Amino acid sequence: MTQSTLVDSPASTKTSKSPQRPAGSTLRATLQKADYERAFGILEYCDTSVSVVDFKQRAVEALNSYFGFEHVSFFAGATFHNTFEDLTPLTEGNTAKMLPEYQGRWARHDVFGAPTAMRQLVSSGVCSLSELSAFGPLPAAASAYVRHFLIGTWRMESATAMRLELPGGHTALLGMFDPDPDKVGRCEAATLRLVSRQLSAICRGLPVSLPTASLNRLSARQRQVVQLVADGLSNAQIAETLTLAEDSVKKYVSRILGSTGCRSRMELALLARSQRL
Template structure:
């Protein structure tokens, strides 16, 4: 038998006059959360987050990187990205990676403290935006740092076109989003750490682990290259190293060893 709860009917909470988000902004926040909520592992979590941010925000380019620290996440390039052309990435790696304000160690403290930072709010003595990004149609970028405590850090970089700056409303949604993402990121980072601890005798770099994970899932070199946004030759190089380190003669054997090592 159902029982009526005593007391007057509750009244809905009034939104404060300075409420930073509108209804459509909350739809974007929930849309991203729904897209990643059921990710099976860190690899799927990263890819779903990239696609969700492009879908719900319309960001031109998105990168999701991770590491034990912010410096490792940014500098190791262990993660996935989408929206950047091969020409952009080649030029970036060849001459601009060291001039990226988001990679400057002096900016790490600002990123960790603020959580969400716009590129235009950081010193750019080298003209990173005017001399490099603008030639590729990118007008501004922003970074979101998800602090997962002892589990590590997830760094999210986003880029915009056709706008002078990343909109304030987008930054407001990202600030809310990072708080909701923290528990999921912590869970995924811890899960990956536990899985790799079971294979501690495999001495692989973070990027080699990425390739090994996807190869063990049965992906082809092309699929791995597309997922990690690297060349097929780079996939082959990493896979050769993975097979040698794990003592496997084939991808099939790697998949078997992967499943039995957990």
């Protein structure tokens, strides 16, 4: 695979001598073959999700596997700012231990809720603490959150957020934390930005949750029909495969949807995949 360039937001800067750049300025980050392999690995892993609930878990697992993030959180809400109020986020690593203090004291001061961070997340999908530092001084409350909570209490020198679009116009924020201040450099941030756009595309088409009905109660013939629906066959193709009239297949599908509570063939296919029919 040849090297390609991806327009990125300002490079992470670690020294006080670094020039400040206004939000929205860009630098180019050259992605290598390994960067694309990590991105494709994450997308391939998450593309098999069968619901938003399943997607959340897979996204967290993929970030751990391909980027080595051990401390990850997945918050969701109806709007960008509502995400910080999620009372039941998915947490991995030390984020589970951090959650009570975060919800009790720091959620409204989260650095990624600051205006500069919000603009960065909305425009590019990813924002890192090092990038925010390069933009200039943080708001006092956000600075206290970083100094006292992230670094002072939990020794998280690196913090990165990824914004995703969920079904129904809802928003998710994945938080990735690490004791290493250099965990997310310019190439890592660019790779995460590439991933964020595609993860949003995957997640927007998923059902929020799957029906709780089990396929085990279906007859053997009905289960055959479900399997063929899950394989993407049309009613005419199913009729030919099972040597049935097409009208009979339509009745089978209609009864199966009613029995399982699925609202569409897509939901039925996802249910079949989740229960590994």
